Amino acid sequence: xxxxxxxxxxxxxxxxxxxxxxxxxxxxxxxxxxxxxxxxxxxxxxxxxxxxxxxxxxxxxxxxxxxxxxxxxxxxxxxxxxxxxxxxxxxxxxxxxxxxxxxxxxxxxxxxxxxxxxxxxxxxxxxxxxxxxxxxxxxxxxxxxxxxxxxxxxxxxxxxxxxxxxxxxxxxxxxxxxxxxxxxxxxxxxxxxxxxxxxxxxxxxxxxxxxxxxxxxxxxxxxxxxxxxxxxxxxxxxxxxxxxxxxxx
Numbered sequence: 001x002x003x004x005x006x007x008x009x010x011x012x013x014x015x016x017x018x019x020x021x022x023x024x025x026x027x028x029x030x031x032x033x034x035x036x037x038x039x040x041x042x043x044x045x046x047x048x049x050x051x052x053x054x055x056x057x058x059x060x061x062x063x064x065x066x067x068x069x070x071x072x073x074x075x076x077x078x079x080x081x082x083x084x085x086x087x088x089x090x091x092x093x094x095x096x097x098x099x100x101x102x103x104x105x106x107x108x109x110x111x112x113x114x115x116x117x118x119x120x121x122x123x124x125x126x127x128x129x130x131x132x133x134x135x136x137x138x139x140x141x142x143x144x145x146x147x148x149x150x151x152x153x154x155x156x157x158x159x160x161x162x163x164x165x166x167x168x169x170x171x172x173x174x175x176x177x178x179x180x181x182x183x184x185x186x187x188x189x190x191x192x193x194x195x196x197x198x199x200x201x202x203x204x205x206x207x208x209x210x211x212x213x214x215x216x217x218x219x220x221x222x223x224x225x226x227x228x229x230x231x232x233x234x235x236x237x238x239x240x241x242x243x244x245x246x247x248x249x
Contacts, residue, residue, distance in 0.1 A: 007034050007052040008072065015074055022101030028088035035061065039085050083108075096125055100228065109216070125228055 014030035016023040035051055037043040038061045048054050056072035058064040065081045067073025087107040091097045097107065114121050114131060117138040122128040
C-alpha cells in the first residue's frame with residue numbers, strides 16, 4: 001500500500017526501534033489513542049473500515065500489526081503485541097513505571113517477583129526502592145528456610161539408614177532362620193539409600209534454582225536502579241533548567 005496516512009505515520013514513528021527499552025509502551029499508548037477500539041472485544045466493520053486499519057486495506061488489527069511495513073503493517077508478531085498490551089495495562093495502573101522506560105519483560109518480572117514474595121506492588125518510585133529491599137530480605141529468608149528443610153530431611157534419612165544398617169548387623173549375627181527378615185531390612189536399606197540420593201540431588205537442584213532466581217532478581221534490580229537514577233537525574237536537570245530560565249528572566 002502507498003496510501004499516505006497521517007495516523008499510520010504517527011503509529012510508525014511511535015513504534016520506533018526495538019533498541020529503545022520503553023518504545024513498546026509509546027507504541028501501545030499511540031495505538032490506544034488512534035484506535036481506542038483495539039483489544040476491546042471484536043470491533044464492528046463500521047469502526048474498522050474508516051480507521052487506519054481499513055484505509056490501509058486490512059480487515060483487522062491482528063492482521064495489520066503483523067504485516068510487513070512495506071505492505072502498510074508494523075512487522076510485529078501479534079503475540080508480541082498482546083504481551084506489550086498486557087504489560088501496558090499494568091503501567092496504566094501504575095503510571096510512575098512509564099518514567100523508568102523498562103522493557104515489557106522487565107514489567108512482567110517486576111510484577112511476578114513481588115507477587116511471589118506477597119509484597120504489595122509499590123505506588124511510587126520511592127516505594128519501589130523500599131519494596132526492592134523487602135524482596136532482597138525475602139529471598140535471603142526463603143533460601144535459608146529451604147536449605148534448612150532439605151538438610152533436616154537429609155539428616156533424618158541418614159539416621160534411618162544407620163538404623164537399618166544396625167538391624168542388618170544384628171541379623172547377620174543370628175541364625176539362618178532370620179534370613180527372610182534380614183532380606184527385608186536389606187531391601188529397606190536399599191530404598192532408603194535411593195531416597196537419600198534423590199534428596200541430595202533435589203537439594204542441589206533447589207540451591208541451583210535459588211542461585212538462578214537471585215541472579216535474575218539482581219539483574220532486574222540493577223536495571224531498576226539505573227532507570228531510577230536516570231529518572232531522578234532528568235528531574236533534577238529539569239528543575240535546574242527552570243531555575244535558569246527564571247534567573248535569566
